[in-house]
Amino acid sequence: MVEATGLVAVLERLEAGREAALGRLMEFLRIPSISTDPAHRGDVRRAAEWLCGELAGLGFEARVHDTPGHPMVVARSAGGGTRPLLFYGHYDVQPVDPLDLWNRPPFDPAIEEGATGPVIRARGAADDKGQLMTFVEAFRAWKEVHGALPPDLILLFEGEEESGSPSLQPFLRAHADELRASLAMICDTSLYSDGRPAITTQLRGLVGEEVVVRGADRDLHSGSFGGLAANPIMVLAQALGALKDRNGRITLPGFYDGVEDLSDTLRQDWQALGFDAAEFLGRVGLKAPIGEQGRAPLDMVWNQPTAEINGIAGGYAGDGFKTVLPAEARAKVSFRLTGRQDPAAIRAAFRDHVRRFVPADCKVEFHEHGGSMASVMDVSDPAFAMARRALGEEWGREAAYIGAGGSIPVAGDFKLILGMDSMLIGFGRDDDRIHSPNEKYDVESFVKGARSWARILAALR
Amino acid sequence: MVEATGLVAVLERLEAGREAALGRLMEFLRIPSISTDPAHRGDVRRAAEWLCGELAGLGFEARVHDTPGHPMVVARSAGGGTRPLLFYGHYDVQPVDPLDLWNRPPFDPAIEEGATGPVIRARGAADDKGQLMTFVEAFRAWKEVHGALPPDLILLFEGEEESGSPSLQPFLRAHADELRASLAMICDTSLYSDGRPAITTQLRGLVGEEVVVRGADRDLHSGSFGGLAANPIMVLAQALGALKDRNGRITLPGFYDGVEDLSDTLRQDWQALGFDAAEFLGRVGLKAPIGEQGRAPLDMVWNQPTAEINGIAGGYAGDGFKTVLPAEARAKVSFRLTGRQDPAAIRAAFRDHVRRFVPADCKVEFHEHGGSMASVMDVSDPAFAMARRALGEEWGREAAYIGAGGSIPVAGDFKLILGMDSMLIGFGRDDDRIHSPNEKYDVESFVKGARSWARILAALR
Missing domain, CATH: 3.30.70.360 (Alpha-Beta Plaits)
Incomplete structure (x- = not known):
């Protein structure tokens, strides 16, 4: 673990570099890397190459790997850490139809004033280019402060997530040795509720x-x-x-x-989230959870x-x-x-x-x-508690361990093929309109996201 | 009952007038009275008027009644019989699409050589103009032999049967007094199997x-x-x-x-039909009736x-x-x-x-x-036995009492509104292609159909 003064310097460096970081994200967002649309095949590759160039510029050994579909970007830092960590994100984006519902061109990003602060408006801002760049900016600041990248990082950035990841499993199998780590960090999820950080520890x-x-x-x-x-x-x-x-x-x-029934710990954690089922269902015209009498609503949707x-x-x-x-x-x-x-x-x-x-x-x-299969992470791995503490320090609120009712296939694939658990941490918000017109990512999510990774890296390296 | 010599003369008259009768049917078939198509509204009326003219020419008191939809043709002969009988048919026809599957224009009827003898090819030949005209030609021959129409006949010919008969119930209610008879004769069904006459006595x-x-x-x-x-x-x-x-x-x-369980009589009659369920189902790629074990297949489809x-x-x-x-x-x-x-x-x-x-x-x-409701006719009415005998004499095979798995709404309406049972007798065949391209009606069905009605009239008048 690096000394606290190192972390303070990295956080200061991130603060000082905020405008430049936003500029890089804008550049990335201008590439219309729509993976489902064959007409954008060249753009998807261009996004992969842009990203690979950024990583190589930071000192990663970085490469664009061809697949039968869109490329994979793989990068690694030098060895010497206590345990290798894999960072995953995706650089492809959803289609933009219907285009006439957008308030500005989807690939002409801009900072706009949102309901609760400035937002970056563009297709892919939240899903997943903005989130993926929170990793990259944290690595960059670390490098600038310490003169070297954090050791033993493996980066895997996919270009087919929005079209069902057909090449992912074969790629993981073919490159299992170089990709295997002790834990994966996936940045493609949301805060639990506005301003409260979360680590998703189980997925159905x-x-x-x-x-x-x-x-x-x-x-x-x-x-x-x-x-x-x-x-x-x-x-x-x-x-x-x-x-x-x-x-x-x-x-x-x-x-x-x-x-399996919920552990007492998770039951208490989920209870503490104060999930209001009536409010949640009320948004879609419903009232009452249909699950088993006596079971908590979050248990129904995350653990049943x-x-x-x-x-x-x-x-x-x-x-x-x-x-x-x-x-x-x-x-x-x-x-x-x-x-x-x-x-x-x-x-x-x-x-x-x-x-x-x-x-x-x-x-x-x-x-x-x-x-x-469901993914149920082993939260007794001390990395979970460390990340939870780091997130709490950044956001000023304790990070929640949460579940997800849906699947995030990559987490299952990592477990199945590489035998490793994933820590799913993301900074999206409910109103990000991912997959819809006028997608946005809060500038606060981007800035505090990068800072969160800097803190987690400081804790784990 | 008229003497047998009278019947012989009527049958001879039908024989002698065969070509002229076919000519009249052709004329009727040339009118494209498609009731579902608003573009043919005038044609539907023309068919009603043509029919009304034919009936008036025979001495019926005949009239075209307007309805909110297409007209009803109502005609009656003078009183004096033992019981009034109502004859029902419909003069409207199905649409002809797809036109390119027809071997000749659907409203340019012709006699063609069919698989088992000459057929009249045209839309409406079997459904229902050809069947309806078997009534009319029987009445005509009777009139020519006896100098007067059979007494106490009421004719009701509808122009909306192929579009759901929206005006029928209101019309029956509004004209109940003039339409009420002791029994209805409906000519819109088929022979049981090739060459075997049938009376449908129950409908689901x-x-x-x-x-x-x-x-x-x-x-x-x-x-x-x-x-x-x-x-x-x-x-x-x-x-x-x-x-x-x-x-x-x-x-x-x-x-x-x-x-209700089948009466022993009907059970035996249906048994005698020799219905081959495996053959019937085999035509559509199936094998075994799914009804209750031990129940006869015709019972399943007609009485369950x-x-x-x-x-x-x-x-x-x-x-x-x-x-x-x-x-x-x-x-x-x-x-x-x-x-x-x-x-x-x-x-x-x-x-x-x-x-x-x-x-x-x-x-x-x-x-x-x-x-x-289902329609279950009271076959203890002696008219059923008389008609059965008359049909047997014409076709050389005993007429079958059969059921129908489908509904013929007019029979239910007659029961509901006019309180009378119906005798459903028709001369169509399975291969008539009603509602499909290349509809036909066997010349034999037309000729023996008219002769059948002559015999039934002789028995009942």
């Missing part, structure tokens, strides 16, 4: 399935065939409806194997598994009425997983369950749409 | 419902809200899946009230009620996957009714059933799509 996993039930080889008239011919929609409704009992408990055999039907279609659903017995019906179903639930076992149990409802005259077909 | 009723379940005021992310927010698709799947138990029995309380989901939609059902919790889900549901099942009671039971599955944070909305 996901099993996605599409199921298609087929009956007759054409749509049938329900007068001529009703009573004789199987109805694929009814088969599907019965199979999917039976996934939950009347108490909302999921009925698949073995489904809850591996689900789910079974959901995400889409269903079959027969005639337009205006008016057609008395059709449809040839097929289909649904998309997903399970959010927690603890050590096994995606493969749950997928198999789901398929077995559905098959039990399919009569002789119907066929059923399944399509896999992703599967990942 | 129908209850149609659309149900919409709404949750949040927008689609939600299943990571952020899954476990907290209700999922309208799951609510709907559970409610609709629970409509049937694992044996296929419908679970609504009181649902089977009024369902059903609950079907005709359409369902909710969430994301396109390519790929979206982990969305949808704001709403909707389904179209229908029940086919038999015996004395009460549509209003079943609709109410369905709505109560669904409401029991809707959690506090969801709303449910129902839309009514039609409701009608």
